[in-house]
Amino acid sequence: MTAARFDLLIRDVHIVCCADDAAAVSPRGFVAVRGGRIAAMGPMAQLPAGACAGDEVAGGGRLLTPGLIDCHTHLVYAGDRAREFELRLQGASYEDIARAGGGIRSTVRLTREAGEAALAAQSAVRLRSLMQHGVTTVEIKSGYGLSLQAELKCLRVARRLGEQHPVTVRTTLLAAHAVPPEFEGRADAYVEQIAGTIVPEAARLGLADAVDAFCDTIGFTPAQTRRVFEAARRHGLPVKLHAEQLSNQQGAALAAEFGALSADHLEHVDEAGVAAMARAGTVAVLLPGAYYFLRDSTPPPIALLRRLGVPMALATDCNPGTSPTTHLPLMMNMACTLFRMTPAEALLGVTRHAARALGLQATHGSIEVGRRADLCLWDADTPAELACSIGGSPLRRRFHDGIEQPL
Numbered sequence: 001m002t003a004a005r006f007d008l009l010i011r012d013v014h015i016v017c018c019a020d021d022a023a024a025v026s027p028r029g030f031v032a033v034r035g036g037r038i039a040a041m042g043p044m045a046q047l048p049a050g051a052c053a054g055d056e057v058a059g060g061g062r063l064l065t066p067g068l069i070d071c072h073t074h075l076v077y078a079g080d081r082a083r084e085f086e087l088r089l090q091g092a093s094y095e096d097i098a099r100a101g102g103g104i105r106s107t108v109r110l111t112r113e114a115g116e117a118a119l120a121a122q123s124a125v126r127l128r129s130l131m132q133h134g135v136t137t138v139e140i141k142s143g144y145g146l147s148l149q150a151e152l153k154c155l156r157v158a159r160r161l162g163e164q165h166p167v168t169v170r171t172t173l174l175a176a177h178a179v180p181p182e183f184e185g186r187a188d189a190y191v192e193q194i195a196g197t198i199v200p201e202a203a204r205l206g207l208a209d210a211v212d213a214f215c216d217t218i219g220f221t222p223a224q225t226r227r228v229f230e231a232a233r234r235h236g237l238p239v240k241l242h243a244e245q246l247s248n249q250q251g252a253a254l255a256a257e258f259g260a261l262s263a264d265h266l267e268h269v270d271e272a273g274v275a276a277m278a279r280a281g282t283v284a285v286l287l288p289g290a291y292y293f294l295r296d297s298t299p300p301p302i303a304l305l306r307r308l309g310v311p312m313a314l315a316t317d318c319n320p321g322t323s324p325t326t327h328l329p330l331m332m333n334m335a336c337t338l339f340r341m342t343p344a345e346a347l348l349g350v351t352r353h354a355a356r357a358l359g360l361q362a363t364h365g366s367i368e369v370g371r372r373a374d375l376c377l378w379d380a381d382t383p384a385e386l387a388c389s390i391g392g393s394p395l396r397r398r399f400h401d402g403i404e405q406p407l
């Protein structure tokens, strides 16, 4: 009888498999990979005698987690917004700046002007930084194009970034991010353009995996959001929503009504909204980077989300205006510090629950036999040690699809 042969064997690691909501650490285990999938795992004592692999990794008793999943980013954009950061330090609010034609629209100007290669090059810097902090799957939204051609350009850039880097990219069409200048005062006409042209084209070209909208006083009304969601439904695309970030628009309930994968931000969500999400199985994506950067003081209702059993994911919201970060482990720290989540919840938020927020829960986000072998080895012993660090980089090794990738 021949001994089991694998492509990759990681031995002597503390494993947090994130297969259930406990996020327990199993000490001294192994994970074996074949064909990009997890083929076997267990305590070291159960490693089949004579098992060998093309690539063997001695884990040295460190922590092995699923590869991290950043389930909400706007990382394809041009330029920066440091000037607006200064204006806010002088007292202007995010809403003031947006109403004066800055904010999202200032990034739209630069993103529209940028050629596809230049846009890809600027965005790739951010993508590589995310990967260096442990990300193996990332969601990338459009939303700084706001015209058919510019939105498709952003989605193409996102898709191409995924083809050119060892990371899984899921794309989301966010044409309903802001009203572009040429539709000033005619938001409904822009929504018609989104529903009648941009969603159908993105769907036809296979460029979008989901559709999102920004439902808020400086974004779109619930009625306009509904029109975008109906278009997504007609074209077979799941929806997500920027909901209740700056005010309560009952967006979470609207998202739940459409069976949304996630409702994101949620600082101002009420109990009815959370209850609707719980019934629909909609994930709460919490974005502590934006909360911190805007110096918000109303955290999302963590205790309520917990009590009603809504899964909580965490993401960077990587964008130039409200969360210029590519550091997902830092978001774990902020979720614990600012939102009082536990380190175990924070880890589940960037693995198991983030996978669900992208509809990838059958294949990603946990270490289980048959799942994708996306894995991170950390210079840490416990999830608390990961969440405790502010801004450091405890990642030691990163595997995507069963293949180790240089950091």
Ligand code: DI6
Residues within 6 Å of the ligand: 074, 103, 104, 107, 177, 214, 242, 245, 290, 317, 319, 320, 321, 322
């Ligand atoms: N909410 C956010 O936090 C980002 N988009 C959104 O709808 C901010 C985007 C930006 O300011 O550029």
Ligand code: FE
Residues within 6 Å of the ligand: 072, 074, 242, 317, 319
């Ligand atoms: Fe966002």
